[in-house]
Amino acid sequence: MKITADYINTLNDIEKLPFTTKNDLRDNAPFGFLTTSLEKCSELHASSGTTGIPVTVCYTPNDIDVWSEVMARCLSMSGLTKKDVFQNPIPYGTFTGAFGFHYGAQKIGALVIPSGQGQSERQLKLMKYYGTTFISGVASYATRLSQVAEELGIDLKKLEVRNGLFGAEMFTIGLKNRIMDSWNMDVHDIYGLTEMCGPGVSTDCDQHNGLHLWEDHFLLEFLDPKNLEPVDLEVEGEMVLTTLTKEGMPILRYRTRDIAKIYDQKICECGRTHIKHSTIKGRSDDMLIIRGTNIYPGQIESVLMKYPEVGNNWRMIINTEKQVDQLTVEVESKLSLSQMESMELEENLKKDIKSVLVFNPKILILQPKSIVQEGLKAKRVIDNRKRE
Ligand code: DLL
Numbered sequence: 235m236k237i238t239a240d241y242i243n244t245l246n247d248i249e250k251l252p253f254t255t256k257n258d259l260r261d262n263a264p265f266g267f268l269t270t271s272l273e274k275c276s277e278l279h280a281s282s283g284t285t286g287i288p289v290t291v292c293y294t295p296n297d298i299d300v301w302s303e304v305m306a307r308c309l310s311m312s313g314l315t316k317k318d319v320f321q322n323p324i325p326y327g328t329f330t331g332a333f334g335f336h337y338g339a340q341k342i343g344a345l346v347i348p349s350g351q352g353q354s355e356r357q358l359k360l361m362k363y364y365g366t367t368f369i370s371g372v373a374s375y376a377t378r379l380s381q382v383a384e385e386l387g388i389d390l391k392k393l394e395v396r397n398g399l400f401g402a403e404m405f406t407i408g409l410k411n412r413i414m415d416s417w418n419m420d421v422h423d424i425y426g427l428t429e430m431c432g433p434g435v436s437t438d439c440d441q442h443n444g445l446h447l448w449e450d451h452f453l454l455e456f457l458d459p460k461n462l463e464p465v466d467l468e469v470e471g472e473m474v475l476t477t478l479t480k481e482g483m484p485i486l487r488y489r490t491r492d493i494a495k496i497y498d499q500k501i502c503e504c505g506r507t508h509i510k511h512s513t514i515k516g517r518s519d520d521m522l523i524i525r526g527t528n529i530y531p532g533q534i535e536s537v538l539m540k541y542p543e544v545g546n547n548w549r550m551i552i553n554t555e556k557q558v559d560q561l562t563v564e565v566e567s568k569l570s571l572s573q574m575e576s577m578e579l580e581e582n583l584k585k586d587i588k589s590v591l592v593f594n595p596k597i598l599i600l601q602p603k604s605i606v607q608e609g610l611k612a613k614r615v616i617d618n619r620k621r622e
Contacts (some may be wrong), residue, residue, distance in 0.1 A: 239336030253487045264290040275482045280328040280479045281428045292482040304448045305338025308437035312422035317466025321366040325351035330432025335370045354382035362563040368397045373405040374612040377546035380416040395527045399424050403611040406532050430496040444497050444510035451479050459518045467498040491517045524559045531614045547605045551616045562596040
């Protein structure tokens with residue numbers, strides 16, 4: 235069906251439009267989705283492209299202004315002011331993370347330290363030296379920093395850091411609480427994706443019970459991923475997003491694959507009226523079916539984070555043995571454990587995880603720092619099952 239402008243009179247008419255998927259963007263990469271000439275664009279970012287062709291997004295100067303604005307809102311909602319010293323330990327490159335935070339913090343007028351990628355010891359030294367008060371990052375990196383601080387004998391609570399804004403990957407409440415405790419800081423969750431702008435689509439306010447999404451820039455639909463029909467408030471669905479103000483590369487009805495739900499609340503206790511969604515439960519393509527049970531890695535993490543003896547690093551390994559799925563959950567302990575302590579932890583985890591999964595997983599308690607993380611985002615699932 236050929237759609238013309240006459241078909242679209244209200245926001246609800248969006249249902250007449252087709253969806254956009256990551257494959258559509260890849261098939262037309264790098265510049266096939268631009269609605270303006272390249273000359274009018276001033277910056278480009280891209281997804282990592284680990285699973286194929288990177289998704290490339292181009293921004294006009296106005297798109298950069300909008301991105302700075304939504305990021306400034308997320309940062310301000312998390313407590314950033316112009317009095318803050320803001321350290322940004324995210325790689326400055328084609329990944330959207332670092333620049334989004336950088337532009338937003340500058341718009342607020344904070345002092346920005348573009349500390350960039352990794353080198354945890356250096357990051358901690360910079361925090362001490364400059365009296366950093368606010369940090370950003372990929373969620374699992376905050377836990378990496380706390381691990382390194384512990385090894386170096388640095389007491390995080392004695393640093394000036396009092397606020398952190400993290401996201402970019404699965405971020406369970408359990409992990410968030412852990413970061414809050416070890417740093418003695420307030421932690422907020424930021425959601426976003428390259429296709430919309432990068433970070434800056436939504437963040438939780440001080441109520442910490444949902445993320446406000448900037449509806450004046452992104453139109454949100456919540457759909458059942460199976461039949462693509464709208465789901466009710468408070469019911470889990472896939473977030474489908476449309477950019478409302480982008481010039482360089484607007485995107486209609488983008489299927490994010492991210493699963494969450496919208497809360498039924500007109501006005502938040504914080505006074506904001508922007509719609510509020512739950513933390514991201516996982517991506518529909520991350521959902522695993524193990525022995526017929528649907529499971530998101532976040533459900534396992536939520537169990538693990540309840541145990542203070544469990545470290546921050548873990549992963550699920552799925553194999554097929556005698557034609558039956560076998561799940562092993564590898565878990566680093568926080569400190570070295572005796573054999574007895576290790577066995578006790580293993581038993582407790584097995585029982586607790588079984589109540590989520592219905593079947594018995596194998597649990598392997600590893601020494602601290604046994605799992606090597608490669609790449610920017612933590613890889614929690616290794617699925618070795620052969621697909622027909
Ligand atoms: O990860 C943008 C970003 C950077 C967000 C820094 C927040 C902080 P992509 O690399 O395109 O962009 O990955 C987007 O990451 O569709 C989600 O599946 C996941 N994701 C992002 N934020 C969260 C979050 C950036 N707060 C994909 N919780 C999205 C859970 C998240 N998952």
